[in-house]
Amino acid sequence: MSGHLPQRLDHDDDGDVDATVVERRPGRILVTNDDGIGSPGLRLLAVALAERFGDVLVAAPASDLSGTGTGIGRYDPDAGVGIRRSDVDGVEGYALDGPPGLAVMAASLGAFGPAPQLVVSGVNAGMNTGHSVLHSGTVGGALTAATFGGSGLAISLDVDHVDERPWPTAVEVAVAVTDWMLRQPPATVLNVNVPGLPYDRLRGARWAKLDRFGYFHLASADLTGEALSLEVTDRSSGLDPDTDTALCLDGFVTLTTLTTVEPGPAPEIAPEDIVALSAD
Numbered sequence: 001m002s003g004h005l006p007q008r009l010d011h012d013d014d015g016d017v018d019a020t021v022v023e024r025r026p027g028r029i030l031v032t033n034d035d036g037i038g039s040p041g042l043r044l045l046a047v048a049l050a051e052r053f054g055d056v057l058v059a060a061p062a063s064d065l066s067g068t069g070t071g072i073g074r075y076d077p078d079a080g081v082g083i084r085r086s087d088v089d090g091v092e093g094y095a096l097d098g099p100p101g102l103a104v105m106a107a108s109l110g111a112f113g114p115a116p117q118l119v120v121s122g123v124n125a126g127m128n129t130g131h132s133v134l135h136s137g138t139v140g141g142a143l144t145a146a147t148f149g150g151s152g153l154a155i156s157l158d159v160d161h162v163d164e165r166p167w168p169t170a171v172e173v174a175v176a177v178t179d180w181m182l183r184q185p186p187a188t189v190l191n192v193n194v195p196g197l198p199y200d201r202l203r204g205a206r207w208a209k210l211d212r213f214g215y216f217h218l219a220s221a222d223l224t225g226e227a228l229s230l231e232v233t234d235r236s237s238g239l240d241p242d243t244d245t246a247l248c249l250d251g252f253v254t255l256t257t258l259t260t261v262e263p264g265p266a267p268e269i270a271p272e273d274i275v276a277l278s279a280d
Contacts, residue, residue: 024150025114027182028055030107032100032121034137036064037086037093041123041157041167046091048171049120049178057112058093059103061137062086068099070140070147075102100141108148118181119145122155123170127193129156129244129254130211139191139258146187146260153181154191158248162196169202170194173253189258193248203251210256211243 031046033039037060050056062084075081075098082097094112096103100121108115121141133139133154142152155177157170173194181190195202239246244254 022108022110023114024117025055026117027053028057028114028116028118029053029178029182030104030112030116030119030145031056031058031088031091032060032103032119032141033124034061034064034066034068034100034121034141035125036061037088037095039123039125040165041125041170043088044167044171045120045123045155045174046088046093048175050091052175053178053182056091057107057116058086058088058091059096059107059112060093061099061103062095062097065099066137067135068101068137068140069135070101070144071099071137072102072105073098100137101144104141104144104152105148108145108150115148116145116150117186118178119150119152120155120174120178121152122157123167123174123194124154124156125159125165127156127158127160127245127248128154128191129193129248133191133210133258142189142191143258143260146189149186151181151184151186151188152190153177154189155194156192157194158196160196166196166198169197169199172199177255187260189260191244191256191258193244193254195248195251195253197251201251202253205253205255206247208244208247208252208254208256209240209242211240211245 029049031042031049033042035041042060046056046058081102084095086095087093104119119142121138124138128136128139138156139154142154145152155170155174159165177192181188244256247254
């Protein structure tokens with residue numbers, strides 16, 4: 001299959017998508033990621049979830065689009081977005097010329113049939129910890145699900161400094177957490193990080209707060225050479241032991257609940273005192 005998004009969306013007379021008429025199928029799971037549809041982490045995850053839960057669909061970027069957050073990329077309403085059928089080891093799948101946020105949005109609006117109850121994003125090759133998860137396409141896919149009334153689960157595996165990536169460990173954790181997520185209220189979002197260890201060497205699981213530091217801690221610009229460099233944070237220094245980064249590095253699966261963008265409380269000041277508007 002090849003074509004353009006959106007497909008099978010209901011439109012009103014003005015051509016706008018009417019999200020209120022999209023059916024959400026209980027128990028349906030959408031698998032996405034930001035490493036691309038060819039990632040082994042996504043393939044193993046999709047197959048395991050399909051074997052355990054049955055109703056699984058894959059919609060993911062055609063190529064690596066890491067670091068895209070909740071972005072949907074540039075969208076031309078006339079040309080649409082390129083898409084092709086790309087099944088994953090027998091699981092129905094679609095590769096999109098766009099980031100995971102777009103894949104989740106499209107699925108939530110009915111592009112692939114009934115909208116999913118749960119989006120499972122991953123397995124990402126690398127931890128997604130700290131406040132820098134804001135920039136993660138893996139976490140962005142899970143957060144996007146909640147903005148459309150579904151729930152989202154982001155799964156990441158610490159693969160730094162390991163010779164062989166233990167995908168089965170992360171997949172086994174993901175299946176267990178998915179079972180729990182399907183029984184939670186709509187718009188629940190959970191970020192899970194899995195140590196790069198065999199399953200039987202995991203020390204346990206912990207609720208964790210976000211690390212104060214992000215993945216990057218220093219930026220420098222070579223203006224002459226027109227290059228920007230970002231220095232990666234030292235994994236072994238300045239870690240609060242109760243944070244997701246420290247606990248994952250210490251061998252624990254970390255679980256952190258996240259919220260989507262919501263308005264904060266209004267300050268006790270009249271808006272007119274901030275924005276001076278002349279009266280008619």
